[in-house]
Amino acid sequence: MNTTITACTMDCPDACSLVVDHREDNRIILRGNPKSPFTDGFTCRKIKDHINRLQHPSRIRHPLLRVNDSWRQITWEEALNLCAEKIQTLRSQPKAILHIKGDGAKGAMKAATALFFSILGTSRTIGSLCDAAGFMAYIHDFGSRKNNDINDLVNAARIVNWGKDFSRSSDFSRSSIHTAAIIRKARKKGTRVLTISPGGDGNDLYSDERIRIRPGTDRFLAAAVIRQLWEDRQIPSELLNHSKKPEKFLDLISGWTSENLAQQCEVSPADVEKLCQWYCQDTPTATFVGAGLQRYRYGGENARFINALALLSGNIGISGGGSYFHQHSYRNLNLNWTQDGRKKGRRSFPIAAIGREIETANNPPIKLIWVNGINVVNQAPDSHQIANAFESVAFKVVVDAFMNDTAQRANLILPSTLMLEQEDIIGSYLHEYVQYVRPAVSPPAEARDDMWILTQIGQRLDPPVKLPDTETCLQESLDRPYLKVSLGQLRYKGYAKVRPPGRKISLSPDPAPGTRGGLPIPLAAADIGAKKCHSFTDFS
Numbered sequence: 247m248n249t250t251i252t253a254c255t256m257d258c259p260d261a262c263s264l265v266v267d268h269r270e271d272n273r274i275i276l277r278g279n280p281k282s283p284f285t286d287g288f289t290c291r292k293i294k295d296h297i298n299r300l301q302h303p304s305r306i307r308h309p310l311l312r313v314n315d316s317w318r319q320i321t322w323e324e325a326l327n328l329c330a331e332k333i334q335t336l337r338s339q340p341k342a343i344l345h346i347k348g349d350g351a352k353g354a355m356k357a358a359t360a361l362f363f364s365i366l367g368t369s370r371t372i373g374s375l376c377d378a379a380g381f382m383a384y385i386h387d388f389g390s391r392k393n394n395d396i397n398d399l400v401n402a403a404r405i406v407n408w409g410k411d412f413s414r415s416s417d418f419s420r421s422s423i424h425t426a427a428i429i430r431k432a433r434k435k436g437t438r439v440l441t442i443s444p445g446g447d448g449n450d451l452y453s454d455e456r457i458r459i460r461p462g463t464d465r466f467l468a469a470a471v472i473r474q475l476w477e478d479r480q481i482p483s484e485l486l487n488h489s490k491k492p493e494k495f496l497d498l499i500s501g502w503t504s505e506n507l508a509q510q511c512e513v514s515p516a517d518v519e520k521l522c523q524w525y526c527q528d529t530p531t532a533t534f535v536g537a538g539l540q541r542y543r544y545g546g547e548n549a550r551f552i553n554a555l556a557l558l559s560g561n562i563g564i565s566g567g568g569s570y571f572h573q574h575s576y577r578n579l580n581l582n583w584t585q586d587g588r589k590k591g592r593r594s595f596p597i598a599a600i601g602r603e604i605e606t607a608n609n610p611p612i613k614l615i616w617v618n619g620i621n622v623v624n625q626a627p628d629s630h631q632i633a634n635a636f637e638s639v640a641f642k643v644v645v646d647a648f649m650n651d652t653a654q655r656a657n658l659i660l661p662s663t664l665m666l667e668q669e670d671i672i673g674s675y676l677h678e679y680v681q682y683v684r685p686a687v688s689p690p691a692e693a694r695d696d697m698w699i700l701t702q703i704g705q706r707l708d709p710p711v712k713l714p715d716t717e718t719c720l721q722e723s724l725d726r727p728y729l730k731v732s733l734g735q736l737r738y739k740g741y742a743k744v745r746p747p748g749r750k751i752s753l754s755p756d757p758a759p760g761t762r763g764g765l766p767i768p769l770a771a772a773d774i775g776a777k778k779c780h781s782f783t784d785f786s
Contacts (some may be wrong), residue, residue, distance in 0.1 A: 250686040251279060251740040254293060255353045255665045259572070260424045262289045262742055266666065270361035276666075276686065282741055284677045290423045290722030296574045300664055300687060305647050307691035310659040317659075321691060325660060326699075332614055332641050333366070337707070341593045342613040343368040343762040344604065344639075349376075350622020353670035353683060354723035355697055357584040359618055362700040365711050369612065371600060375625055377572045381548035382674035384571055388559075391577075394532070394568035396425065396676055400432045401566035403529035406521070407441045408464060409536030413448030414626040421536075422676060424451070435746055440524050442467070443536075446558040458519060459774065462542030468551035470507035470557055471525060472498045480526050481558045489557070511596055525559040530566030537572070559746040574676040578729060579745045583714065583722040597622075601631035605638065617697055618645040618662070626638035645696060661693040668695040671715060671723050671736070680729060681741040 248268040259758060263282035265625050266747045267275040274297045280287035298424060309325035310317040336342045347370075349356075363370065400404060409585060412426045424594040429452055429491050433439060441453040475481050476496055486492040508518050520735035525531050533556040539548045551560075553569050561567035595603035615636065623632045629651070636642055636655040668688050670683035697716060704711035714722075721733050731742035 250684055251682075252271070252666060252684040252686050253395070253672050253681035254289070255351045255356070255601065255672050255683055255741070256292070257349050257352055257672060259422050259674060260285070260290075260700045261352070261672050261674035261676070261679070262293065262424075262683055263679075264289065265631055265684075273335065279740070280586075282679070283721060283743075284424065284679055286427075288427075289411045296665065297687075300666065304649065305690060305693075306649060306653075306659055306661040306696045306725075308547075308661060309692065313658045318512060321677055322694070322702075325658060326702045328658065329643060329703050330641075332487075333703065336614055337366070339610045340367040341369050342410075342610040343613045344607075344615045345370050345621050346596070346597070346615060346617045346620060347371070350620065350621075351573075351665060354579055354581060355668065355670045355695065355716065355719060356619060357576075357581050357617075358697045359582045359700060361575065361586060362704065362711060362713060363616070364584070364592070367592060369595060369607075370595040372594040373596045373598055377537050377540065378513075379546040380535065380537060380549045380571050381574075383540065383546045383553065387553040388562075388569075389552055391571070391573050393570045393573065394565070396570070398565055398568065399428050399532055399534075400435055400437070401530070402432060402437050402532035403527065403566060404524050404531040405429065405432065405437055405439045405532060405534060406524055407439055407449070407453070407534045408540040409443045409538070410448065410534050411447045411536065411538075412452040425676065438782075443523075454564075455520065457513055457517045460510075460512040462539070462548070463543070464548040465551040466507045466510040466523065466549075467513055467518070468555040469502065470504050470511075470530060471522045472496075472551070472555050473502070473504055473507065474518065474522045475526060475559060476500070478522075482560055485558055485560065495554070506521060525555060525561065529770075530564050531556075531559065531561045532567055533561065533569040535569060535571045539589070541723045557727070569706065575674045576673055576724060578673045578680050579674075579723045580725045581723065583719060591727050598627055601628050601633075601635040603654065604635035605631070613640050615639050615642045616645075616651055617643070617656075621646075621650040621652045623655060624650060642722065645699065647693065648660070649652065660699055661691070663689045663693045663695045666694065669720070671720055677742050678744045680724070680731070680744060682739075684737070684740075707784075722729050 247270060250266040252264050252266060253573055253588070254264055263279035263285040265277050265279050267277070269275060276289070276293050276296055278285045278289040280285045296330065308319045309322055311320045311325070322695060329342045343363070343366065344361065345368050347359055350506050381391050411421050412429055419475050429439065438454045439452055440457065441449045442457045442464065443449065445458050476499070504515065504518060508515055533552060535549055535552055542548065551572065554567040556562050562569065623629055623636065627631055633655060642656045643658045644653045645660045645662045646653050647662050666686045667689040672681050672683055697713065701713050704713055710780065724731060724733060724736065726745045729742065729744050735741055
């Protein structure tokens with residue numbers, strides 16, 4: 247049996263370290279790496295079924311050109327020359343080219359497409375269909391997206407789960423199977439969990455208590471609890487001294503009665519009192535914010551008022567406390583090499599309105615679209631408008647492995663490699679490990695990775711667009727503070743842990759460390775006060 251150590255590059259926070267076993271009977275078995283400190287030998291069901299996806303009979307294996315209403319297989323030489331010809335025609339007006347890139351797969355090399363189109367100076371998409379409102383809330387509140395180490399959850403006396411789905415069926419978790427495992431470990435140590443959600447998420451097995459809330463109204467519940475803490479004089483003055491415009495913020499909340507706030511989110515006064523008791527104990531309470539609650543109108547404010555509650559109850563900056571959302575998936579890698587400083591002021595379209603943006607673009611209008619890493623017609627809002635917008639564009643290139651909704655509307659489909667078929671380096675937006683992604687199986691037929699495709703096209707342009715080779719990109723990606731590992735070392739071991747220094751300060755020297763008032767906190771967390779939220783946009 248031949249064994250390969252690699253890592254998962256799916257858009258999942260766990261970023262598991264994987265063992266790929268090539269059996270003597272020609273079977274390929276995927277499993278979690280038991281030597282990885284975080285993966286700990288287990289993965290979700292998607293990993294176990296991934297080989298079936300790689301070998302699926304519907305997979306696109308050759309370049310396909312649309313001819314009238316049918317597809318004709320062409321050679322790579324024809325496909326590359328056609329792409330170069332179309333791009334070359336628009337070199338004098340690069341904003342007529344729109345690059346749509348998604349995060350369907352993570353990894354440093356997946357970002358290579360950004361460099362290619364940055365050098366050209368094309369139009370691009372900005373924003374996110376997933377978690378942008380939430381992570382921007384954390385940046386405004388705390389100055390960054392950093393939070394306590396995920397393993398610190400086991401030090402919490404209580405965890406308030408605002409909408410995260412921890413449910414698990416057999417070996418499948420709907421969100422993060424390893425976060426669910428940490429929650430189970432914490433509960434075995436005595437940590438209690440309160441889940442706040444509209445229900446129907448299967449979290450009962452992970453919850454000691456529940457509060458059922460009207461979808462999209464979490465900010466009202468957080469405001470009601472803050473109001474009660476303020477009335478009961480439960481907010482330490484040193485916290486207010488480290489926040490921005492606390493008087494304005496508290497006056498805003500005090501302008502509402504507790505009953506009205508509870509009515510807005512359809513919870514009972516008893517629920518408000520219950521949540522207040524969870525946050526105002528002398529032992530730490532951790533806050534876990536799910537991505538769902540920030541996908542509503544005013545979703546960013548939902549996250550910001552929850553953060554305000556975590557701060558004003560004294561649970562930010564202490565072990566066992568903190569507010570958790572999504573960290574940046576590339577925070578432990580250096581991707582500066584993917585940006586070209588010569589091209590400034592690129593035209594940017596919000597991905598959440600991409601259909602409308604394509605249809606209304608002028609000076610110049612969009613004449614070529616390049617899509618990779620996302621089934622945008624299916625995933626972005628108003629699929630019908632996006633499909634119609636694509637039909638209005640003369641030439642569309644989609645790099646993908648399957649005939650999805652976006653590929654069906656392309657003029658040219660280029661077959662892509664998938665996870666386990668390409669070399670890369672992956673970080674995580676959950677844990678602090680960087681991992682080497684070793685190719686473990688050969689890609690089928692003529693499937694190629696993005697770097698190869700764009701390097702070949704770049705060589706055909708005049709003047710050429712020269713991309714760095716893969717080795718250089720991988721080495722540059724590891725040039726990151728506190729990541730003390732060479733590419734050779736990473737290839738040998740498979741993973742490396744980022745170890746930032748533990749600088750700490752204390753807002754108050756009097757109470758005992760580890761309690762609500764003590765607040766011995768990381769320096770970055772202290773900056774929360776400089777950017778604390780202080781207003782509602784609308785309560786209607």
